[in-house]
Amino acid sequence: MGNELAGKVAVVTGGATGLGSAMVERFVAEGARVVVGDIDAERGAAVAQRSGALFLRTDVGEPDQITALVDLAVERFGGLHIMCNNAGISGTMHKSILFDDFADFHRVMSVNVLGVMAGTGVAARHMSQNGGGSIINLSSVGGVQAGGGVMTYRASKAAVIHFTRSAAIELAQYEIRVNCLAPGNIPTDLLAKASTTMSPEKAERMTRAMREMMNQDRPLPREGTPEDVAEAAVYFAGDRSRYLTGTVLTVDGGTTAGKPLRARRTDTASNGSAGAPAGAL
Structure with a gap:
């Protein structure tokens, strides 16, 4: 820990729990003044009190509330240098798209896509007049790598990636960098929230299996861990990444790179050489 973000002002949406709360605490530890926005007022206020940040209840599906969040940062701390559009929801998990009624489509898209787009736009309006800044949007490996289940969620996270790259092109002229984090395999309560229609026992079994x-x-x-994602967010927020924009960084332990090769032992290595890793041939 150091002072990598000293003198900077940051806004983190979805900062009450999980990845967001880890980012808030790490940003503060690096010297930033932080404003937290989240729909969960109780846990959001607790994170703010614990870390020394400010909190404002915010539903990112309502652009006017994002404007109020950014306005609070500017009014209380005198500016905005970092905007972290982290808030996101999973939607309901279905056995297959064959059984998906898309009842939660508009809510998932309003939070995961509109929230990111509006957060980027509101922050950029200030940054474009004040020397630029860093905007960090949260996607997921689900938006990078195709797979089954939670189709609306996957579509929303893929949209975040394409929007981030497009916004990076448009805002570069103002010295605004727009980058994207795509976490994967990070223990948070997002998976549990996707299984709320199941019995607690079934949901627990499903979560363990996944x-x-x-x-x-x-x-x-x-x-x-959430702290691994927070570390990547600090990198995008600070000056070390000043020549990076339109970048999608997967924080997933190599999941999107390919299947793991597990080493295997052999009894034929009499000359001391090891056998080839499984799957290498």
Whole structure:
């Protein structure tokens, strides 16, 4: 920990829990003054009090509330240098798209896509008149890599990536950098929230099974943490990344790079050489 963000002002949406709260705490630890926005007033206020940030209840599906959040940062701290559009929801998990009624489509899209687009636009209006800044949008490996389940969520996160790259092109002339983080296999309560229609026992079994499947698909042997994502966010927020824009950084232990190769032992290596990793041939 240091002072990488000293003198900077940051806004983090969805900062009450999970990845967002880790970002808030890390930004503060690096010297930033932070304003937290979240629909969860109780936990959002607790994070703010614990870290020394400010909190404003914010539904990012309502652009006017994002404007109020940014206005608060500017009024209280004198500016805005970092906008982290982190707020997101999963939607309801269905067995298959064959059974998906898309009842939550508009809510998922309003939070995951409109919230990011509006957050980028509102922040950029200030930054464009005040020397630029860094905008960090949260996608997911689900927006990078195709797969089954939670189709609306996957579509929304893919939209975030394309929007981020497009906004990066448009805003570069104002010295505004727009980058994207795509986390994967990070333990948060997002997966549990997707299974709210199941019984608690079934939801727990499903969550364990999916976590195990994710672990098997991840090349790095250790599981990621919210702090790993916060570390990447600090990098995009600070001056070390001043020549990066339109970048999508996967924070996923190598999941999107390819399937893991697990080393295997052989009894034929009499000359001391090891056998080839499984799947290498």
